[in-house]
Amino acid sequence: MELTRRELIAAFLGSAVAASACQRSRPRETVPGAVVDRALETGHRLRGGPLPRAEGAEPVEVLIIGAGVAGLSAAWRLAGAGVKDVRVVELEDEPGGTSRSGKNAVSAFPWGAHYLPAPLTEQGAVLRLLREMGFVTGMDAGGYPVFPEELLIREPDERLFYRGSWYEGLYLRAGASAGDLAELARFEARMNAFAAARDAKGRKAFAVPTALSSDDAEWTALDAVSMAQWMEAEGFRSARLKWLVDYACRDDYGTTAEGVSAWAGIWYFAARQDGRGERSEGFLSWPEGNGRLVRQLLGALDPRRLERHVLVHTVEPGEDGCRVEALEAGTGKPRAFQARQVVFAGPRFVAAHVVAPWRQQRPAWMGAFSYGPWVVANLTLSSPPQSRGFPLAWDNVFYESRSLGYVAATHQMLRQDDAGPTVLTWYLPLAGLDVKAERERVLAAGYEDWERLVMADMLPAHPGIAGQAQRLEVMRWGHAMIRPAPGFMWGPARFAAQESLGRTLHFAHTDLGGMALFEEANWFGVRAAERVLGALGRPSTSWL
Template sequence: MELTRRELIAAFLGSAVAASACRRSRSRAPVPGEIIDRAVDTGHRLRGGPLPRAEVAEQVEVLIIGAGIAGLSAAWRLAGAGLKDVRVVELDDAVGGTSRSGKNSVSAFPWGAHYLPAPLTQQGPVMRMLREMGAVKGTDVEGYPTFEEELLIREPDERLFYQGDWYEGLYLYAGASPADLAELKRFEARMNAFAAARDGKGRKAFTVPTALSSDDAEWTALDKVSMAQWMEAEGFRSPRLKWFVDYACRDDYGATSEGVSAWAAIWYFAARQDGKGERSEGFLSWPEGNGRLVRQLMSSLGPKQVERHVLVHTVEPGADGCRVEALDAKEGKPRAFQARQVVFAGPHFVAAHVVAPWRQQRPEWLGAFTYGPWVVANLTLSGPPRSRGFPLAWDNVFYESRSLGYVLATHQALRQYEGGPTVLTWYLPMVGLDVKAEREKVLSAGYAEWEGMVMADLMMAHPGIAEQALRLEVMRWGHAMIRPTPGFMWGPARFAAQESLGRTLHFAHTDLGGMALFEEANWFGVKAAERVLKELGQSVTSWL
């Protein structure tokens, strides 16, 4: 049965947005634009039966399959070791995975991840990369790294829309009762205690990356329940606090607190501070979001080392290397590679269809990997959107919508956009527990439906925005983010997936960390590269 416009908006964004759209239902010209994702159609060819094999294989020392952050991080690490015969192949026409970016005449803008939390430590591959790009300014009196001011999100950084007005920050203080505020204070104290906690070996209970966190049962037991269950057991029942925690889970994990492990949700609040509250310098960001970090990783590679439009459909590991069968996704011609070492830097739901031994006998633990879909839209405006209350910020969140609101791509520009054009990057995680049904919903809606939903959401907070809209582009991510579901972070599946297959096939992806975060992808990319170097007989001083 075909849904009405109001029913469609309610199904995706909630009843409050649908009611607002109904009140503002006067006719308007649709915003010109398009759905720009295409790789999903090509990628689904993996399920269409056997694909042709090439007669001759190209010889390469190291082949990296996938040019997302993990694959590029692996290539960056190998380049740092002086390895030259490295090839990266990517299905899409753009590199970076969910950190990719776009650009128009107004601004660069993200198509996914749009910031990097400022690290608290001087060690590790992320800090090495930030030093390479000149982002690190120095060290403060406590030994924490400091960063160049122009990279830190300038104020105002966050605001929240609720019942017609904008308010500062992401917790709804307006109208909060003394009981609400007391519960918030108690929750913050608990998170600070988690952040300060150390085990008998001196390891933080929760830290970045997750691989360095304590594995003591005192903390890992939190992975067995959902964050919603933990909050109920701890007596956290304030609707405002529950919304705030749900927002955190939707923002970083693409799921609500019902579908996120309590360990993962507490990690969100505790891992990036030292137990005294907000210790991190904040967020590092650029107009193109984490596309800037993609560009930095790419700068270590030669122009011919990264090939696009390559659909890898079979990886056959052997004692002396791997045979990799692929298809030129543009011309349909078969290709093959014979590599001494291979890094598969794609998600495990793809690996299940590509790694030959797994096709023949699928490991049971692959079923534990769950990926949530997202939709990202970039809307170009003739000027900044007009609003009432707290002024326009970098991150602009809607309390009454299932979307995450939008990020202002031009916020970090040195000039003020008081009257000039700008770009809004709008985010919608599809948080339902049935990810297959959520994915089908995302892919079934066409441009007209998405245009209607994006504009309905934005018009709730900015009634005049339709007159300012110049162009809308929509990106659907069918398997955008690994979900840290209860039992996954410290269960056997994630650790089984981290193991190499023999001595020639290694894995690197953010799903190995259980969280779709830059730091996790970077960590596992570097880790896989160092396994490659070891197998090639090189002496390795770890960057980890």
């Protein structure tokens, strides 16, 4: 049964958005555009019957399967060790995974991750990458890296839309009671204490990446309950604070506080600070988002060693290497590689269909991995949207919507005239706990549905936006983000999945870290590459 406009909006964005949007009129013309993702149908060929095998096999020293951030980080680390015979194969048109970006005549823009929190340490692979890019100018008196002003998100950085007006920041202070503000202060004090906590070995209780966090039971026990349960047990009941925590969980994990472990929920607020409160230089961003970091990682790889449109369907590990069977996605031509070492840099749900031993006997831990779908849309406007209240910011959030609002891609361009055209990147995590049902909803909706949803979400905050809209492009991510459900971060499944198969097949992906974040992908990519170096008899000082 076809949904009415109001029913569609309510189903995806909530009844408040539906009621508000349907009270306002807009031109009947649909904003021109398209759904631009194309890999879903190709990737689903893995679910079919046996695929053809090639007769011969191309020899290669190291084959990396997947050119997302984890795979490119592995290639970057191997290049740093002088390994030349590295091949990277990727199914899609463009490398980068959920950190890829696009560009039009107005601006570059992200198709997923759009910022990198500024590292708090002078060590680690992420800071090494930023140093390579010339983005670390020194260290401050407190021992923190210093970054160029033009990379730090310029003010205004965040605003919140509520009942007809925009307000500064992400906590709704307008109309907050004394009790609301007291509860916020108590929550912030608890998060600061978690951020300052160290174990007997000097490890942070909550660290970036998660692998560097303390494994003391005092903190890991928090993984057994949801963030919503922890909030209730601690007496945090203010609706405004619960909204903020729920937004944080949807933002980083793609689901609500009910579906996120308390350890992961606290990590969001505590891991990227030192216990003395929020650091002002918190985020680095570019118009293309983390696509800028992808470009730097790609620079370490000979372009001839990256092959696009290659669908890997079988990996057979052996004592002396792995045989990898693949298809050219466009032609269906079978390909095969014989690699001394393989890094599988894709998610576990793909590995279950590709790694031959797992296809024959599914590992017990596989069912613990759950991935939430997202939709990202880039809307090009002839001029910035008009607003009431606090002015246009980098991050613009709708309090009463299930979306995350939008990021202004042109915010970091530092133009003298901010009246020109702009691109707004809109984000919608499908946050329901039934991920299969959410995925089906994403794939069932067509372009006209998404156009209605994006414009309905924008319309209450920007009544004239329909006349400014020039083009809308939509990308669906069916398995965008690993979800750190209760029991997952410190349960046995995640750690079992991190182990190599023999000495020839290694794994790298954000899902191994339990969080779909650049730092996790980079860490596991570098770690897999260093396992490869060890297996090749070329160990070196770790970048981790």
